Amino acid sequence: MSAATLTAERFPPPRPAERPLGIPEDYRRMFAGARVPHVLLPSGRTAHLLGRYEDVRAVLTGPVSADGAHPGFPMVRAGTASTSNALSFFRMDGADHRRYRRLVAADFSVAQVARMRPRLERIVDELIDGMLAGDQPADLATMIALPLPTQVICHILGVPYTDRASFQQLSDTLTRGPEHGRESFLAAVMRLQAYVEKLAVAKRDEPGDDLLSALIENFDHDDSLDRRQLAAMVLLLLVAGHETTASMITLGALALIEHPHVAEAVRADPGVTPNVAEELLRYISIAQWVPRVATEEIVLGDTTIRAGEGLIALPLMANRDPDVFANPDALEPYRWNADRHLGFGFGPHQCLGVQLARMELQVVFEALACRLPGLRLAVPVGELALRQQSAMFGVESLPVTW
Amino acid sequence: MEKTDRPALRIQDELCVGAGECVRAAPEIFDQHDEDGTVTLRRVTWDETFDEDVRHAVFVCPSGALTLGETGSQ
Numbered sequence: 001m002s003a004a005t006l007t008a009e010r011f012p013p014p015r016p017a018e019r020p021l022g023i024p025e026d027y028r029r030m031f032a033g034a035r036v037p038h039v040l041l042p043s044g045r046t047a048h049l050l051g052r053y054e055d056v057r058a059v060l061t062g063p064v065s066a067d068g069a070h071p072g073f074p075m076v077r078a079g080t081a082s083t084s085n086a087l088s089f090f091r092m093d094g095a096d097h098r099r100y101r102r103l104v105a106a107d108f109s110v111a112q113v114a115r116m117r118p119r120l121e122r123i124v125d126e127l128i129d130g131m132l133a134g135d136q137p138a139d140l141a142t143m144i145a146l147p148l149p150t151q152v153i154c155h156i157l158g159v160p161y162t163d164r165a166s167f168q169q170l171s172d173t174l175t176r177g178p179e180h181g182r183e184s185f186l187a188a189v190m191r192l193q194a195y196v197e198k199l200a201v202a203k204r205d206e207p208g209d210d211l212l213s214a215l216i217e218n219f220d221h222d223d224s225l226d227r228r229q230l231a232a233m234v235l236l237l238l239v240a241g242h243e244t245t246a247s248m249i250t251l252g253a254l255a256l257i258e259h260p261h262v263a264e265a266v267r268a269d270p271g272v273t274p275n276v277a278e279e280l281l282r283y284i285s286i287a288q289w290v291p292r293v294a295t296e297e298i299v300l301g302d303t304t305i306r307a308g309e310g311l312i313a314l315p316l317m318a319n320r321d322p323d324v325f326a327n328p329d330a331l332e333p334y335r336w337n338a339d340r341h342l343g344f345g346f347g348p349h350q351c352l353g354v355q356l357a358r359m360e361l362q363v364v365f366e367a368l369a370c371r372l373p374g375l376r377l378a379v380p381v382g383e384l385a386l387r388q389q390s391a392m393f394g395v396e397s398l399p400v401t402w
Numbered sequence: 403m404e405k406t407d408r409p410a411l412r413i414q415d416e417l418c419v420g421a422g423e424c425v426r427a428a429p430e431i432f433d434q435h436d437e438d439g440t441v442t443l444r445r446v447t448w449d450e451t452f453d454e455d456v457r458h459a460v461f462v463c464p465s466g467a468l469t470l471g472e473t474g475s476q
Contacts, residue, residue, distance in 0.1 A: 061466055098419055105420030105439030110429070340462070348419045350464035355422045 008040040011076055012288050012389070018382045020395065021255060021284055023329070027051065027317055036303040047074035047291070047310040048303070051317030053324040053342070055300050060313055060347035063296035065093050072293040074310025076391075086189040087239070088232035090349070097348060100229055103218055104237065105352065107156060107211050113355040116152070120363045123151050128371050132402075137378030140398040144368075145249035146242065149360055153241030156356075157234065158210025159199060166195055171239040189235075196231040196238075211237075237352075244286060245357050247387075247394035249364055252280045254384075254398060255331060256368060257376055265333035266369035273369075276333050277361040282341030283331050285316035286393045290345055315342045372402045408450060409457055410471030415440055418467035427462050428455035441467055 013026030030037040030049065037049045050056050067073065068091045089100040106112065124144075131143040150168065154161045173188035200216055207213035212234060219230045256263045262280075266273050290313040298305040305311065319341045320328040332338075344351035351357065368375060378399035385396035420439025424432040431452055433442050448456070460468045 061464070098417075101419055102438035102440065106434065106436055107439075108422070109420065109434040109439045110422040110425040111434065346464050348417070348465045350419070350421050350423075352419075352421070355426065 006038050006040055006046060009037075011039065011041050014388060015386065020381065020384060020386050021251065021258075023316065023320055027314070031317065034303075035301050036305070041074060041076050043075045043078045045072075045074050045310055047312040048305050050300075050311060050313045051321075053318040053321035056313045056315065056318040056342055057346050058300070059292065059298060059311055060290065060342075060345065060349070062298055062347075063294065063307075064292035064298075064311060064347075065295050066091050066097075066292060066349055067093060068291075070293045072308040072310050074291045074293070074312055076289065076291070076312075086193075086232060086235065088229055088236045090236050090240070100225075100233060101352060103215060104211060104233065107214075108353050108356050110355050113359050116356070117359060117363070119155070120148075120152065120360055121367075123148055124363050124367045128367055132371075136401045137399040138401075140253050140400045141246070141250045141395065142397065144364065145253070145398070146246040148249065148364060149242040149245035149357075152356070152360060153238060156211050156241075157237060158203065158208045158212045159234075159238065163195075163199075167192060167238050168242070170195070171235075171243060192235050192238075193231040196234045199234075200230060240351075241353055241356075243394075244351075244392055245353075245360055247286050247392050248281065248284065248357070248361060250395055250398050251284045251286065251393070252277075252361065252365055253368055253375070253400070254377075254381075254395065255280055255284060256365065257400070258381070259331045262331055262333050263369040263373070263375075266366055267373065270366055270370070272333050273362050273366040274358070275335070275338055277358060277365055278338040278341060279331060279333060279335050280361070280365070281343035282319045282325065282335075282338055284393070285319045285341070285343050287315050287343070287345060288391055288393050289314060313342075313345075315345065318342045374402045375400055376402070409453055409460070411456060411460070412469045412471060413441060413443075414467050414469070416467075417465045419465045421464050423462040423464060424459040424468060427459035428452060431456055432459060 009030065010026060013024035015024055016022040030039070031051045035052065036055065038046060039049060040046055050059055089097045092100065127144045127147055131138050150164055151161055154164065170188045170192045173184055199212065203213050203216050207217070215230060215233065219225050219227055262276060266276055292311045292313065294305050294307050294309050294311060296307050319325065322328050324340065325335070325337065344354045378401050384398070387394040387396065418440040420434060422434055422439065424441055425434055431444055431448055433444050434440065435442050457470065460470050
């Protein structure tokens with residue numbers, strides 16, 4: 001890689017004005033010039049950007065490490081603390097990653113999630129009832145998008161929903177840590193860990209039929225497990241289990257408002273809802289960047305990435321790859337291959353809660369389309385406060401009327 | 403019906419991360435272990451009406467635990 005191709009870029013580049021779900025013009029320019037643009041990040045580190053569908057799949061299943069403590073790891077901003085110690089198997093590799101992930105994977109299996117569907121439907125109905133009974137305009141983010149996944153992950157883990165204020169605020173700081181500075185990020189991690197450890201003490205005294213009780217049982221009876229991972233895993237599940245789905249619900253509702261034909265398709269045939277959920281996951285692609293470091297040489301076309309160099313996969317670009325998705329910037333309820341999107345990432349680190357998230361999204365999007373056919377924005381789209389600088393794209397609030 | 407080669411399925415369950423994508427793609431063929439969510443087979447043989455689902459399961463498997471041989475029978 002010659003130095004001449006290394007350019008300093010705004011990262012992440014801004015979304016187009018008035019089109020929060022559109023592709024940044026800077027990405028179009030960068031990928032018009034190179035299959036694998038090599039950029040200087042605001043942190044001073046460098047990264048090869050991956051935007052082709054086949055490249056993202058190849059690299060995320062290839063010889064790469066997710067360990068944020070690696071010296072070549074492409075941190076986006078300067079002063080960012082590594083999440084390696086805070087977020088458990090999210091930043092582990094290989095056999096260690098599989099071992100810890102498998103302690104919780106069965107709780108998010110297809111069969112386990114299917115058993116939860118009646119509960120999800122009841123929660124969504126209650127939340128929509130609550131919004132309909134209140135004043136207009138209402139904030140869909142706080143009335144529906146955040147409470148649904150928060151109630152669900154609390155139920156799975158056995159964490160009291162009444163404690164949500166203590167971890168929502170902390171996890172908000174954690175996911176947007178860099179904006180709040182390194183100190184508050186680390187403080188948030190420590191406070192969340194202390195909260196989880198306090199909960200664990202209570203569960204050990206009085207175990208429940210929940211994932212946290214089962215995890216404590218695992219850790220108490222297997223000395224080969226690193227005890228520090230207990231709090232880190234619960235922290236990971238709490239953070240990943242509600243912020244991501246909440247963002248996807250809010251932005252999905254925005255997309256349904258901006259593309260009325262999609263909600264109309266759901267009302268005409270609710271059977272298309274699963275495909276609509278996949279299409280929204282493709283179109284929105286909330287994971288703004290997926291950082292890795294190469295552990296061996298990787299060759300993509302005429303680009304050679306050496307071991308130790310940073311890579312950033314861009315699901316948004318891969319999911320708009322015209323070689324895979326025809327007319328990629330259109331939102332099409334009946335797109336035949338919508339479920340081939342990489343909105344949950346790919347490779348061994350693909351979203352653990354993928355099946356749960358799918359079902360939450362299917363239930364909530366069908367309910368929004370059918371129960372709120374007049375849903376619309378209460379403010380101009382250009383006035384929405386976007387979380388542009390967050391690893392998970394989102395919007396601070398979504399004021400709506402119906 | 404179009405004549406195709408039967409996919410030869412290879413499972414490396416040591417690589418599986420329990421995402422459940424194979425079950426979603428081919429629920430008649432794949433299941434997940436109750437203990438750790440990793441892949442298990444519901445049946446050891448299947449007729450060719452399931453071949454397309456199995457190919458899709460291999461495509462969406464994120465971990466590389468499922469792969470296909472060039473040709474052959476399952």
